[in-house]
Amino acid sequence: QVQLVESGGGLVQAGGSLRLSCAASGRTFSRYAMGWFRQAPGKEREFVASINWSGGSAYVADSVKGRFTISRDNTKNTVYLQMSSLKPEDTAVYYCAARLEISSNYYTGSHEYHYWGQGTQVTVSS
Numbered sequence: 221q222v223q224l225v226e227s228g229g230g231l232v233q234a235g236g237s238l239r240l241s242c243a244a245s246g247r248t249f250s251r252y253a254m255g256w257f258r259q260a261p262g263k264e265r266e267f268v269a270s271i272n273w274s275g276g277s278a279y280v281a282d283s284v285k286g287r288f289t290i291s292r293d294n295t296k297n298t299v300y301l302q303m304s305s306l307k308p309e310d311t312a313v314y315y316c317a318a319r320l321e322i323s324s325n326y327y328t329g330s331h332e333y334h335y336w337g338q339g340t341q342v343t344v345s346s
Contacts, residue, residue: 221246221335222244222245222246222248222249222252222318222335223244223245223246223335224242224243224244224245224316224317224318224335224336224337225242225243225337225338226240226241226242226314226315226316226337226338226339226340227240227241227242227243227340228240228241228340229314229340229341229342230341230342230343231343231344231345232306232342232343232344232345233306233344233345234306234307234308234344234345234346235305235306236304236306236344237302237303237304237305237306238303238306238342239300239301239302239303240256240300240301240303240314240316240340240342241298241299241300242254242256242298242299242300242301242316242337243296243297243298244297244298244299244318245297246297249294249297250273250274250294250322251273251320251321251322252273252318252319252320252321252335253270253271253272253273253318253319253321253323253325253326253327254270254271254290254292254299254316254317254318254319255267255268255269255270255271255316255317255318255319255326255327255328255333256268256269256270256290256299256301256314256315256316256317257314257315257316257317257330258310258312258313258314258315258342259312259313259315259339260309260311260312260313263312265315265330266281266283266312267281267328267329267330268280268281268284268288268290268301268314269281269284269288269289269290269301270290270326270327270328271290271291271292271299271326272323272324272325272326273294273321273322273323274294275291275292275294276324277324277325277326278290278291278326279326279328281328284303284310287303287304287305287306288301288302288303288304289301289302290302299316301314301316303342306342306344307344308344308345308346309344310342310344311342311343311344312341312342313339313340313341313342314339314340314341314342315336315337315338315339316336316337317330317333317334317335317336317337318333318334318335318336319332319333319334320334
């Protein structure tokens with residue numbers, strides 16, 4: 221089992237940048253594929269980015285491609301979401317998620333993840 225804690229959210233002006241972090245407990249972090257999702261008020265949870273256990277495979281949603289980057293540091297049990305050129309429509313609660321799997325795969329469906337963090341709020345002002 222793994223516990224996830226997100227941090228790094230906050231209020232930023234449009235065009236600005238933020239880096240979200242998700243720290244995982246336990247010594248088996250490298251066994252997990254990781255993902256970032258977001259949920260805006262009144263909307264369904266949306267896939268943002270995913271990365272496989274080694275960091276060798278990653279994928280970001282079209283809506284954030286070219287602006288967001290996912291990465292991980294297995295020595296620090298942490299996955300990151302670097303967000304730049306932020307837009308008001310990026311405003312949401314951002315969640316990280318973990319799936320126990322060692323492969324080159326990444327996953328875009330929220331139902332494919334086993335563990336979730338509590339979320340961190342990102343607000344982008346216009």
